[in-house]
Amino acid sequence: MPSPAVPPEAEAGPGTARLQLPGREVELPIVVGTEDEHAVDVSKLRDRSGYVTLDPGFGNTGACKSAITFIDGEAGILRYRGYAIEELAERSSFVEVALLLIFGELPSRERLDRFREMLTEEQLLHEGMRYHFEGFPSNGHPMAMLSAMINACGCYHPELLSSEMDEERLLRATAALMSKVCTIAAFSYKMSQGRRMEYPDPSLNYCRNFLHMMFSRPHRRYEASPQVVRALSQFLILHADHEQNCSTSTVRLVGSSGANVFASVASGVCALWGPLHGGANMAVIEMLQQIQAGGDDPKSVVAKVKDRKFRLMGFGHRVYKNFDPRARILEQTCSELLDTLGISDPLLDIARELAEIALTDGYFLERKLYPNVDFYSGIILRAIGIPLNMFTVMFSIGRVPGWIAHWHELYLDPDRRIGRPRQVYVGPNLRDYVPIEGRKA
Ligand code: ACO
Numbered sequence: 001m002p003s004p005a006v007p008p009e010a011e012a013g014p015g016t017a018r019l020q021l022p023g024r025e026v027e028l029p030i031v032v033g034t035e036d037e038h039a040v041d042v043s044k045l046r047d048r049s050g051y052v053t054l055d056p057g058f059g060n061t062g063a064c065k066s067a068i069t070f071i072d073g074e075a076g077i078l079r080y081r082g083y084a085i086e087e088l089a090e091r092s093s094f095v096e097v098a099l100l101l102i103f104g105e106l107p108s109r110e111r112l113d114r115f116r117e118m119l120t121e122e123q124l125l126h127e128g129m130r131y132h133f134e135g136f137p138s139n140g141h142p143m144a145m146l147s148a149m150i151n152a153c154g155c156y157h158p159e160l161l162s163s164e165m166d167e168e169r170l171l172r173a174t175a176a177l178m179s180k181v182c183t184i185a186a187f188s189y190k191m192s193q194g195r196r197m198e199y200p201d202p203s204l205n206y207c208r209n210f211l212h213m214m215f216s217r218p219h220r221r222y223e224a225s226p227q228v229v230r231a232l233s234q235f236l237i238l239h240a241d242h243e244q245n246c247s248t249s250t251v252r253l254v255g256s257s258g259a260n261v262f263a264s265v266a267s268g269v270c271a272l273w274g275p276l277h278g279g280a281n282m283a284v285i286e287m288l289q290q291i292q293a294g295g296d297d298p299k300s301v302v303a304k305v306k307d308r309k310f311r312l313m314g315f316g317h318r319v320y321k322n323f324d325p326r327a328r329i330l331e332q333t334c335s336e337l338l339d340t341l342g343i344s345d346p347l348l349d350i351a352r353e354l355a356e357i358a359l360t361d362g363y364f365l366e367r368k369l370y371p372n373v374d375f376y377s378g379i380i381l382r383a384i385g386i387p388l389n390m391f392t393v394m395f396s397i398g399r400v401p402g403w404i405a406h407w408h409e410l411y412l413d414p415d416r417r418i419g420r421p422r423q424v425y426v427g428p429n430l431r432d433y434v435p436i437e438g439r440k441a
Helices: 045-049 085-091 094-103 109-121 127-135 142-155 167-193 206-215 226-238 246-256 261-272 280-294 298-306 325-341 346-358 362-366 374-384 388-412
Strands: 015-021 024-032 038-040 069-072 077-080
Touching: 015 045, 024 045, 077 085, 077 094, 077 325, 085 226, 085 325, 094 109, 094 167, 094 206, 094 226, 094 388, 109 167, 127 142, 127 167, 142 167, 142 261, 142 388, 167 206, 167 261, 167 388, 206 226, 226 325, 226 374, 226 388, 246 261, 246 388, 261 388, 280 346, 280 374, 280 388, 298 346, 298 362, 325 346, 325 374, 346 374, 374 388
Parallel strands: none
Antiparallel strands: 015 024, 024 038, 069 077
16 A cells, blocks of 8 residues: 555645735735645745745644645544544544554555554563663653653664655554554553553553553453443544644654654654643643532633633634534543443533533633543543543554654655744844943843
8 A cells, every 4th residue: 555645636726816015916826625725825925025924823824735634623524534533433443543544545454454463563662671761760750751762762773763664664663653652651650650560462452452551460460341442442543633733743843854753753742741732631630620629610610711710621722613523522432431331420520511611601602612632531531540640641642643644744745845934033133242241230
């Protein structure tokens, strides 16, 4: 299966836009995507006019053409390679979705089986990596360990450090990264618990093996129920890609310098960590716990949010101005999982009450703020037994295939250039050097 490049339909422009600048007019090509999204191509603007565009937070800037994921934020639509997220969450597996994202098509049975074998082969870490673990404090944050260890993994795979990847190498790098992030995550958890690291079990599939490494003990093997495995697989599928978000853009930017896939993915982990991005799944649970502990009722919490005392974590999105379709699926998964496990989590009740109030409140309606993927995901992770400080690690495990898909798509892109934004300088003009005796205290 050849790695897909951006389809030619996205190349053809239907016309031009005219930009009126003081004293001149510049004609700029219009680009239309396969879902009829229109863009003005400003790549030659500075050459032709001396002007640059200014767009803090890149809310209006398309940084690339991409054929991986389509989002219509107004309609609440998310598709991977043309497949609706709802259908993938219902019918597919995380491993299959990973191949779809990276290679563009759902895999044949033979290809899927072969990739599963590769995942098994790549489960173990080089023994040298154990010494890296020993150097971390036991209470070190698992996100810091994950990014450092992914980067370190590259040292043990010199054959996978080139950006020039044929299909076989890309498959191998994908298997190495997807498998090793699970092993690293589970090892860091065991270390934080002061427990013996549990080696991967080659007889188990991807999700079961991860749960085994997390929760089995020498005297008590963990057997995951089908519902837990299904919930975990769905969680990972729903986190697998989300086009040009903060961490994926970081991976692309780092990759644009020619950095290898391990370094690029490690940078994605760092970008994901923040509470406005992947770290929101932890922040939501912390917020719900605070509400529970303080006995605050959800109505007064919403009032405080409106007074701008804090943000409602797990709400709002740069792209979705409608329901995040992932949140809808996860709410359902969450209810089903808690029901089958017989768990009653008061945090889910608080979350639902908050959502109900917010979704009928003018402040949220005007700003089109809806629950995002992180609003319910933490309650699922809690039910599975994942500790709070590993929630964003779980998001990272899910996002690895998306990061690899974008890293590779960038490499194939004929328009690829090193990512290097411009700025509008607003600092001091040229001034004379002041000797130290003449400076103010
Ligand atoms: N709670 C309260 N108000 C909010 C929230 C929120 N969660 N999110 C946005 N707003 C308000 C802002 O205060 C602003 O109001 P104003 O126009 O009156 O000043 C308006 O909505 C627009 O907000 P921005 O910050 O400009 O929106 P932006 O697109 O830059 O930010 C973001 C998106 C970061 C996701 C934001 O909605 C947020 O902070 N949400 C909470 C954190 C969160 O859940 N992050 C996870 C996102 S999903 C993911 O990354 C996996």
